[in-house]
Amino acid sequence: MKGRESGMPQKEMWETFFDPKALLKTMGIDNRVQDVVEFGCGYGTFTIPAAQLIRGTVYAIDIEKEMIEQAANEAAVRGLHNIKTLLRDFMLEGTGLSNDSVDYVMLFNILHIERPEIMLNESFRILRHNGKLGIIHWNHDPATPRGPSMNIRPTPEMCIQWAKKAGFVKQELHDLKPYHYGIVLKKGDSK
């Protein structure tokens, strides 16, 4: 089931809202990271630079065939062989990845959809011990040029509370100017 208000505007417009490589570095994605999963990769705005920064594989999941094709095509054009695209509904089917098998999960612009705990519990399951969860989302401010409706747009405090409930420990909060915030959490020892 595709999450509410998770469609994308035109790629050209979407990509004016971020500096993806700089944002990823701030969020702790660099060459010390092995394998990464992105829930809802969209055009691959963050998938592509993540694959260029890390050592292992980026698993890019999306429910939309068109998004998966665009991300895969972009990877091919750039000669990147460490992106594995997965056409899949992560709400109904999960990620299909093994327990304790990845180092970083990206939940980028997605935690406003229904049942955020499903994504957070699945993230906790697939992350290795000391693995990281990165959440970014639109500022809780109606003046942002895009973003989900304010009544479903989570605040950083809400995201942190949900993630802690899933077992994560908060590490960092970032102001990702101009329109986003970022939260980095760690998979703690036990739930």
Ligand SMILES: C[S@@+](CC[C@H](N)C(=O)[O-])C[C@H]1O[C@@H](n2cnc3c(N)ncnc32)[C@H](O)[C@@H]1O
């Ligand atoms: C707002 S976009 C964010 C894309 C990307 N993370 C970014 O920040 O550029 C959300 C993406 O999640 C995908 N999506 C929504 N519900 C999904 C589901 N249940 N399973 C897999 N993908 C889903 C949408 O198709 C869309 O491409």
